[in-house]
Amino acid sequence: MMALKFRTTEKNLMVEIISYLFIVLFVYAAVSKLLDFEQFRVQVGQSPLINTLGDYVAWGVPVVEISISLLFFFSKLRLIGLWASFFLMSIFSAYIILVLNFADAIPCSCGGVIASLSWKEHLVFNIGWLLLALLGIFLSHKTKEPKNIDTRPFLIQKMK
Amino acid sequence: MKTKFLLPVLAMIFAIGMSFTSLDSAGDPNQDYILQDGVFMPLGEExxxxxxxxxxxxxxxxxxxxxxxxxxxxxxxxxxxxxxIKKLY
Structure with missing residues (x-):
């Protein structure tokens, strides 16, 4: 029983660490985009895949990133945050795959140092975070405490 | 309650700090821009x-x-x- 408790504590710790890493990632990416917003908006406009969505993407992406990072502040909302992170990273990865296949001359609409990565490096980067989100989701499900079942009536019955 | 939010808040502050330090105000190495009617237009080349x-x-x-x-x-x-004067035509 003590060994099981120890493993649950470790899993909780890992989920917490993964949550903090996603806070850092999304806040960094969002704030970097907002600090150089004009450049980000121009870069979004240059992408033939998303330029029609224009300002919606330019404002929407940082807002969504910050919103997801806020979910990780609350332990009850962490699993939702992990699922949201998984879906957001999936969308970003899908966009990169489309860019790699159809248009490799588009500058990266990224924030901060992530913009210095090549498209392929960025895809690997995104897949890494996607797997991290999956790991967090898996560990979150495994760390759910079993419901307390009162076995006393059963035991009393057996003793009789 | 206070300690619960401490680490996430610290993570956020760390990320915001990193954003400011990695902000590149030197220029876009990919291309240059002109200002047309108050809007920046990319030239498509450096x-x-x-x-x-x-x-x-x-x-x-x-x-x-x-x-x-x-x-x-x-x-x-x-x-x-x-x-x-660079001529792009």
Missing amino acids: LNCGNGSIVCRVQLEPNGQIYEVYDSVNPSVLKKGNGD
Whole structure:
């Protein structure tokens, strides 16, 4: 029983660490985009895949990133945050795959140092975070405490 | 309650700090820009304006308007060079 408790504590710790890493990632990416917003908006406009969505993407992406990072502040909302992170990273990865296949001359609409990565490096980067989100989701499900079942009536019955 | 939010808040502050330190105000290495009707328009290429301290200028069509060139989407980052007007036509 003590060994099981120890493993649950470790899993909780890992989920917490993964949550903090996603806070850092999304806040960094969002704030970097907002600090150089004009450049980000121009870069979004240059992408033939998303330029029609224009300002919606330019404002929407940082807002969504910050919103997801806020979910990780609350332990009850962490699993939702992990699922949201998984879906957001999936969308970003899908966009990169489309860019790699159809248009490799588009500058990266990224924030901060992530913009210095090549498209392929960025895809690997995104897949890494996607797997991290999956790991967090898996560990979150495994760390759910079993419901307390009162076995006393059963035991009393057996003793009789 | 206070300690519960401490680490996430610290993570957020760390990320915001990192954003400011990695902010590149030197310019976009991929291309240059002009200001057209108050909106930054990308030129699609990085111009070679030579060496010098004179503001680089570009003309997009014959007898067309001459624009000042910017290194990035930032009105304070004018591209400098030898003063020749680059013709992109």
